[in-house]
Amino acid sequence: MARFVVVALLWLSLASAQAADPSGMIVYQTDFGLRDSAVAEMKGVAKQVDRKLELFDNTHEIPPFDIWTAAFHLAHLVPYWPQGTVFVSVVDPGVGTERGAVVAKLKSGHFYVGPDNGSLTLVAEQIGIEAVHAIDYKKHRLPGSENSHTFHGRDIFSYVAARLASGQVPAEGFGPVLEGDVVRIPYQHAEIKDGTALGVIPILDINYGNVWTNIGRTTFEKLGIAKKEPVRVQIFDGETKVHDSVMPYVDTFGDVPEGDPLVYVNSVDEMALAINYGNFAESHKVSSGPTWRVILSRP
Known part of the structure; x- marks a missing residue:
C-alpha cells in the first residue's frame, strides 16, 4: 500500500x-x-x-x-x-x-x-x-x-x-459529530519481525490470479534479498497454512520459465506472487482479505 x-x-x-x-x-x-x-x-x-x-x-x-x-x-x-x-x-x-x-x-x-x-x-x-x-x-x-x-x-x-x-x-x-473513531477492520500491517516480512493479501489481481501483498518493496528490501535470489513464501488463512514454497525474486514474469512461480514488485510498489502464464491464486487455492496472512523470508 x-x-x-x-x-x-x-x-x-x-x-x-x-x-x-x-x-x-x-x-x-x-x-x-x-x-x-x-x-x-x-x-x-x-x-x-x-x-x-x-x-x-x-x-x-x-x-x-x-x-x-x-x-x-x-x-x-x-x-x-x-x-x-x-x-x-x-x-x-x-x-x-x-x-x-x-x-x-x-x-x-x-x-x-x-x-x-x-x-x-x-x-x-x-x-x-x-x-x-x-x-x-x-x-x-x-x-x-x-x-x-x-x-x-x-x-x-x-x-x-x-x-x-x-x-x-x-x-x-x-447530523452530530461522531463520538469516537470510525469502525476499523483489524489486520496484519506490514512489518519486519525476526528476519521475516509479515503482511496480508489485501486483494488479488483478479484477471490473472496474481497475489498482491501489503508488504512494500522498501520493507521487503530490509531482508537483504537481492534479485534472482530465492524467497520462502508462506501463506496462511487465519492459523491454517495454505502454501509454503521457495521461488525466485525477479523483475517480471518472463524472467522465469513458463509455468514457474515468482516473487516480484507490482505496479503499486508492493510485493506480489505470480506464475508465469499461470494463475497463482487458483493453483494454490489462495484468496484475499484481512485473514489471509503472508510471510516472506530467506529459505
Missing part, C-alpha cells in the same frame, strides 16, 4: 492550498452488480436532487458482503479524483440495523457517504479523516422511503450524497 500513502501525501499538500467544497461529482461503488435496477435507482435519486450532478462508477462487482474489498478499493480510488468529490460506498450487510451511517470529510478534501462498518479502515490510515458526522436519517432520507429498511444505498446514502455534492447541505448539516 506504499503507493497509496505517497499519493495521499501529495493530495494532502494540495488540500492545504485549496478549499474542499463539494464538486458536484459523485463516485459510486457497491456489491450490487448490474443485473437489476439497483444502481440506476441510486443515480435516479441523485438526479432528482440535482440534474446537473455528474455521476460516475468505480465498480459494482465487489464480492457480496466483502467490506474489506470495499475499503481497499476506496483507499485506492480517492487520491485520483478532484477535491470535493463525494464517494458513496455501499457494501452493507448490516443494512437496517444499528450500524452507523456517516458523512466523512477526508483530510484530502474529499467526502465519503456510507455505512460506518469498516469501509473507512484504509482511508483513515492512509489519507486521514478530518471530521465524521452521523447521519440523522429520520430527517435526511428520500421522502417517502420511511418504511424501507433494506436499501439505504438508494434511500439514504445516494440522497445524502446528492444534497452534499450539490451544495444544498454541508457535511455538518446531516
Whole structure:
C-alpha cells in the first residue's frame, strides 16, 4: 500500500492550498452488480436532487458482503479524483440495523457517504479523516422511503450524497459529530519481525490470479534479498497454512520459465506472487482479505 500513502501525501499538500467544497461529482461503488435496477435507482435519486450532478462508477462487482474489498478499493480510488468529490460506498450487510451511517470529510478534501462498518479502515490510515458526522436519517432520507429498511444505498446514502455534492447541505448539516473513531477492520500491517516480512493479501489481481501483498518493496528490501535470489513464501488463512514454497525474486514474469512461480514488485510498489502464464491464486487455492496472512523470508 506504499503507493497509496505517497499519493495521499501529495493530495494532502494540495488540500492545504485549496478549499474542499463539494464538486458536484459523485463516485459510486457497491456489491450490487448490474443485473437489476439497483444502481440506476441510486443515480435516479441523485438526479432528482440535482440534474446537473455528474455521476460516475468505480465498480459494482465487489464480492457480496466483502467490506474489506470495499475499503481497499476506496483507499485506492480517492487520491485520483478532484477535491470535493463525494464517494458513496455501499457494501452493507448490516443494512437496517444499528450500524452507523456517516458523512466523512477526508483530510484530502474529499467526502465519503456510507455505512460506518469498516469501509473507512484504509482511508483513515492512509489519507486521514478530518471530521465524521452521523447521519440523522429520520430527517435526511428520500421522502417517502420511511418504511424501507433494506436499501439505504438508494434511500439514504445516494440522497445524502446528492444534497452534499450539490451544495444544498454541508457535511455538518446531516447530523452530530461522531463520538469516537470510525469502525476499523483489524489486520496484519506490514512489518519486519525476526528476519521475516509479515503482511496480508489485501486483494488479488483478479484477471490473472496474481497475489498482491501489503508488504512494500522498501520493507521487503530490509531482508537483504537481492534479485534472482530465492524467497520462502508462506501463506496462511487465519492459523491454517495454505502454501509454503521457495521461488525466485525477479523483475517480471518472463524472467522465469513458463509455468514457474515468482516473487516480484507490482505496479503499486508492493510485493506480489505470480506464475508465469499461470494463475497463482487458483493453483494454490489462495484468496484475499484481512485473514489471509503472508510471510516472506530467506529459505
